[in-house]
Amino acid sequence: MSSMLPPPATQALSYILPSEPLLLMGAGPVPIPHAVARANGVVINHLGETMDKVIAGVKAMARYAFQTESEKVLGVGGPSSGAMEMAMASFVWPGRRVLCLKSGTFSGRLGEMARGLGGEVTTLEPPVATPITAKMVEEALSRDRYDVVTIAQGETSCGLLNVELPEICAVAQKHGALMVVDAVCTLTTMPMQMDEWGIDAAVTGGQKGLSSIPGVSLIAFSERAFEVLEQRPSSRPHWCFDAKRAWAFWGSQQYHYTAPVPGVLALYEALRLICEETLPRRFERHRVSSLALQAGIEAMGLRLFVPAPQRLNSVVAIEVPEGVDGAKVRRHMSEVYNVEISGAFGLNIVRVGQMGEQCRSHNLFKVLYAMGMAFRREGAKLDVAAGLAALEEALGEAGRTVG
Numbered sequence: 001m002s003s004m005l006p007p008p009a010t011q012a013l014s015y016i017l018p019s020e021p022l023l024l025m026g027a028g029p030v031p032i033p034h035a036v037a038r039a040n041g042v043v044i045n046h047l048g049e050t051m052d053k054v055i056a057g058v059k060a061m062a063r064y065a066f067q068t069e070s071e072k073v074l075g076v077g078g079p080s081s082g083a084m085e086m087a088m089a090s091f092v093w094p095g096r097r098v099l100c101l102k103s104g105t106f107s108g109r110l111g112e113m114a115r116g117l118g119g120e121v122t123t124l125e126p127p128v129a130t131p132i133t134a135k136m137v138e139e140a141l142s143r144d145r146y147d148v149v150t151i152a153q154g155e156t157s158c159g160l161l162n163v164e165l166p167e168i169c170a171v172a173q174k175h176g177a178l179m180v181v182d183a184v185c186t187l188t189t190m191p192m193q194m195d196e197w198g199i200d201a202a203v204t205g206g207q208k209g210l211s212s213i214p215g216v217s218l219i220a221f222s223e224r225a226f227e228v229l230e231q232r233p234s235s236r237p238h239w240c241f242d243a244k245r246a247w248a249f250w251g252s253q254q255y256h257y258t259a260p261v262p263g264v265l266a267l268y269e270a271l272r273l274i275c276e277e278t279l280p281r282r283f284e285r286h287r288v289s290s291l292a293l294q295a296g297i298e299a300m301g302l303r304l305f306v307p308a309p310q311r312l313n314s315v316v317a318i319e320v321p322e323g324v325d326g327a328k329v330r331r332h333m334s335e336v337y338n339v340e341i342s343g344a345f346g347l348n349i350v351r352v353g354q355m356g357e358q359c360r361s362h363n364l365f366k367v368l369y370a371m372g373m374a375f376r377r378e379g380a381k382l383d384v385a386a387g388l389a390a391l392e393e394a395l396g397e398a399g400r401t402v403g
């Protein structure tokens with residue numbers, strides 16, 4: 001006992017957290033509704049009748065979010081990357097050929113995972129902020145045979161939307177490849193028709209479009225894809241992220257690991273709110289909100305990084321003007337205006353999120369004002385008032401949709 005280490009000095013969390021929580025207007029996590037926060041404070045047994053009802057509800061509502069009739073919808077105790085890992089570990093083993101359609105950090109991560117699993121990975125990577133086209137994929141799949149094709153519907157790292165996703169899925173299906181889609185920042189913010197487009201595995205996280213908490217994610221498999229993973233010839237390298245094992249819990253309420261119960265309850269409430277809003281209304285809210293914000297940003301004098309036709313609405317990337325330090329802008333926004341936005345991975349941009357609860361008019365005015373003033377302080381020549389006026393005008397009547 002004499003050699004026991006002493007406890008460290010401690011501090012209540014309230015001394016660490018800011019007295020007024022920062023408004024999260026970055027690329028995720030995003031603010032969560034009260035119902036989600038309340039659910040996240042509840043612990044119940046992860047096995048038993050009450051949890052069975054919760055799981056059944058999560059699956060039914062997630063099927064609506066993914067637009068699939070497949071039974072094989074599962075929650076994942078882990079970040080979106082965990083759900084991505086589950087998708088890749090399901091279909092990739094030594095010798096499997098994977099075509100990674102890379103638009104940035106996250107879509108590239110699917111390729112890294114495939115490589116780690118022993119897959120033979122070919123990466124198709126157009127210049128930054130350029131979408132992948134069905135023609136490029138058709139050429140690649142006509143040249144060589146692939147078992148799996150991976151893509152991100154929205155590439156958060158640069159604000160790009162892969163507009164030809166439905167056509168790309170059709171090409172993959174024609175060539176007999178399984179299609180894995182990262183819908184982490186897009187699900188429920190814009191259309192994604194899993195069954196209609198022929199997607200075999202789609203993943204999303206809680207902390208983005210769903211407006212739930214980070215660390216609990218969702219994955220949906222097509223029935224045909226689930227057969228592939230159930231019959232895979234080689235051993236299964238993952239335990240937690242093994243879909244077949246996880247299906248014991250999500251399919252028949254048997255123990256896999258102790259589920260992150262509060263996170264699953266939070267997800268339930270987030271999905272319930274989505275079902276109550278309905279997808280068409282939610283898509284419209286995101287569209288109106290993001291376009292109004294984009295109009296405000298441009299009217300202020302800043303440039304958007306991605307051209308309009310392939311611009312992602314859920315994460316808006318903004319060029320940092322010459323001579324301005326984007327990190328200082330973000331710091332000033334947090335310190336003075338209590339608003340947080342994101343930097344980027346190696347690109348000279350800042351990113352504003354438009355996912356879930358971020359798409360509310362009071363949040364738009366706050367982030368646009370804070371950003372304009374902070375950029376101006378760092379030397380950018382901006383007309384902040386013109387930006388706010390453009391935002392107001394763009395919201396106009398449609399502002400009621402945004403709430």
Ligand SMILES: Cc1ncc(COP(=O)(O)O)c(C=O)c1O
Binds near residue numbers: 081106152157184185
């Ligand atoms: C498109 C996309 N995919 C994957 C991820 C990884 O999510 P997580 O950090 O929850 O693992 C992110 C996170 O920003 C993302 O935006």
